[in-house]
Amino acid sequence: MNEQEFKNRYVKARRELIKLSFSHLNNMQREAVMTTEGPLLLLAGAGSGKTTVLINRIANLLRFGRASDSTDIPETAGEEDLHILEAAAADPDFNEMAKARRLCALEPCEPWRIIAITFTNKAAGELKDRLENMLGPEARDIWALTFHSACLRILRRHSEKLGYGSSFTVYDTADSQSVMKAILKEMELDEKMFPHRSILGYISRAKDEMQTPQEFLAQAKATGDIRRQRIGECYLAYSNRLKDNDAMDFDDLIYNTVRLLEEHKDIREYYQDRFRYVLIDEYQDTNNLQYRLATALAGGRGNICVVGDDDQSIYKFRGATIENILSFESRYKNARVIRLEQNYRSTGNILGAANALIQNNQARKGKELWTEKERGEKLLLYVAQNENDEAQYVSTRLLEGFAAGINWRENAVLYRMNAQSNKLEYAFKRNGIPYRIVGGMRFFDRAEIKDILAYLCVINIPHDDLRLERIINTPPRGIGGKTIETAKLIAQEKGTSLYNIVKNAREYPQLSRSFAKLMDFANMLDELREASETVGADELFDLLIEKSGYIRALEAKLSDENRAKIENVRELKTNIISYIKDSGDSSLSGFLDDVALYTDLDSLNADTDCVVMMTMHSAKGLEFDNVFIVGVEEGIFPSARCMGEAEEMEEERRLCYVGMTRARKTLTLCCARQRMVFGTTSSNKPSRFVDEIPSEYIERNESARNDDFLSGSYSRPYPVFNTKTEGRSFGTEGASPQKKRGISPPAPSSAAAKGDFKTGDSVNHKAFGSGVITKMTPMGNDCLVEIEFKNGAKRFMLRAAAPQLTKE
């Protein structure tokens, strides 16, 4: 046997054996797992087992290194080794399997040399969990992080190179907005002409193109664009303000990391050497900066694997550029492309419809999902009379499903705009359907949570002027706007922080009127900061609540709203405790860093059995047995905004594709002949997307109903009830401030529309089974009915529930 033949047989046997380790994957998945070297584009269709591939690929790297993708063999390899490999590859029960596997390894990768970057904390967390489950504790050394947390980690080590302190703060969107508002005020720019949000949009785009304020201004001057010049001045002022406060916004985290890597050879080489393998998830959602970051990190060995689906690119408005995925092959020479097209989620009909729809797009790589599953049920288009009919239809279907043994949580209702959730909410409440809304107001966006976090920030870093200003008079302690204004001015003159002025208020005659209050405040902060050096973040939290009197102030006026706020603040402590438990770090700064990038805790305690409602954007990455997409009408979906814009229209179509491919078993589309949008009624045609689905996949069902039940009183607001229903809350029940609604006074007439039910009646509900009516409260020309079922009490509006109810 000559050397070449030996080598070929060795490599072949080794590859075969590694294959056996991944025999549970399909061919394409396995190919992706075993392609370890060089640039790799993984086009992973919806439901194609993308995360499984990612995890197995990492497992392969740790166990076998580059062996599956290399023709190199160890110098020490001898004929005996070859025999072991060949024997093992031929016989899964080979008795020296462990030894054979060890022979397969070629430079196995240390876990800390792998970085896997995702977009959301949820995705990063999921990745971490699944890696640890598969690989054990060594998986903890893998950098499985979001773009932002990875950058934060890098920047904390090198921030001084960029002129920041090592304990710089991170501003969230709201912080950025308040800074921009202040700047606009100072520059006396009209909010009408220069809305702060759109200015921030320009800044974000400039950063994405790595344009400095100076360059932005120069360019604006060159073109003579006055408006752009003003914006450039805002950009400059904004950058300076953040710099002065030693703060970075979300974009800066990435922008500065890219600068750090591009401008500092030593640092770049350190990371390029460290990270042998770079993986980027959801590549279709990356923007230019993120592309440059990935390129910089992978620049050493060129082992970059990006995973994405061009057909699911729905975040253009947020700066994502589909170009990144479309031009991967031309940007990275020798790139290999692997398509994962086998779908493990949906039935044949759902996939057929989705494939047909997405084929109408031009800008795509081309990919067709297929499945081994049965065709399943056809999709259904329900044409409702109006949005109430639509909501009632979905409710009825959900009740039918529940009666047939389907858990609520297996259903999702998806829509284009959050505003559409309202009518559905009312219908669900009337019908006693428990639901949960994803999105909307988030836990960390709530005023009370931001307040407490602001306290913690200031305790951590006293010169955090922005946060200090937020809490200086929250709860009210008699420090008014005038005082704050004066103190800020002095601080500016002296070139010091607001905190220093407040602390030494006695020295400034301008502040004489309120210096005692200011100093009390500063003393409180000092005491807390002192405490923070000895106690953990959880204990500090208790001290903070005590000393600041925050909860006491809320308790003074115990409205429903304040009750909910108090509960939320207490909930925050749960967060602190779970952070400490998960990370083993009880330091305040650690918690704050984590929280700065962590806004989405909703998903964490999503364990109650509820129907899930959300936008199609939020639904990306999720799956449900039964999916309802509502508002499938021209002008709503696709939205009126993108009419005539071919590119935008394609993005809407991708959004539709994303929505449809969430469904495992059934998919129902709903549209209404008439709909109230923003207070005015309009009638829209069914969406063009419906027409793009061939009739072999979809059935149509016109609304047959046309009674007063639909057109009459239903659009009126109804009181909030149903004990099992969660509102727009962060998990634990009832933690959200209940919305105040105009509750119409009970009308004298108790015109219980259908049938003649009365208190004490035994009834049977189609979905909830038998029960007894315990209470009936007339309301308007309807009636609130409370029924005691075996599994607890429920409340309904009689008109909605009547079709489901029979007397026993």
Add this chain to the structure above:
DNA sequence: CGCACCACAATTTTT
């Protein structure tokens, strides 16, 4: 300084 009232606008969202 807090609250009530009016004008106004209004996809999609993560960090």
Add this chain to the structure above:
DNA sequence: TTGTGGTGCG
């Protein structure tokens, strides 16, 4: 229709 932000009064 709903929520928000700004202004003006008590």
